[in-house]
Amino acid sequence: MAAISEVLHYREDRIALLVYLGLLMTEAHAQLSQLNGQLHHTDLHDRFLTWARAREPAGRVTMFHVNHQPGAQIHHTDPFAVPTSDRSPVRRFRGRLAAPVTLWTASGPAGLTVSSTLVAEGEPDRLLGLIDAESDLWAAVEEAGRFAVAPLGPPHRQLADRFAGLFPSPGGLFATGDWTDTPYGPVPADAGGWAGCRLDSAREYGWSLLVEATVEQVELGDDIAPLLHHRGRYRELG
Template structure:
């Protein structure tokens, strides 16, 4: 139950950061990048991502350098990019560390092990990637991470989840 008809801490429009408003107005893919090393598994939700066509193709992403997963990806050099499907928004929130998952993030959703990192059952796509540079530069506040695509597995007929204006669709 709430007594507010809108977000109680949202500043008035004239006080909001126009850059953040622009970013929020654009549709973004929702993915979870996962890596593993023996029994250690970790992952992170990433929406600032694009696909660069080429031979080989690449995924380019903005990564939070403070994420524990980033250290694991730098160590292993490989990851599975799980492109979430509609209805998997709660899993996105868990891996962004804004929603609880008692027992750890991999207790939310069903996961299968893969050579590049855990794969989320029911995702719309899985991309196996290899890190290009373990010491990338920054773009804004994030690391500008490039990863070459080694394989792509698409789930036919499964619509990808997207985020726009603070909502999932």
């Protein structure tokens, strides 16, 4: 079954959630069919998809929604929520720190959505970030010794989910959208700019990998509003 932390990212897009769950259901069906030989499709449908819908008294199926948008059918509680008493205080504190959403890419190509990027001015200028040590991005960065970082804006919500592994990407992560090739990695053509970085070092830091790099090149585009990550959701200024 899908991890709760992954499903939470779809609270603002039920259609994307059902597409994601449908892909997981298909994969599960193929794997279980190899093991058992026979499997009732309706059982998987109930396990993967039925819970994502809510039934009205008249029997009409409607989407579950937790964002209180006009016209949406609202439950009084979030079925995905972990009880407050079971949540890590540090994780809850971190969630209250709004962070810019960025895309890191490297030749290969490979990419990863990162919401823990920090730039330190100096001689030389430096960039730091926390990434997944088991990601394809880190393997590509380690091999190339360089990578690109681009800040994302509100129009990049789906792109951010795609590179976070939370949205289907038929044909590959870079199959859709317009991209600009750079010596450090491809970047979205409509990003507000990008920084080319040379890898200096990396070490385990908590459950992540702390990457330290030198900023070698900066290209600035149009000044776009930032996409922020706060308390498990994307946010916009204002």
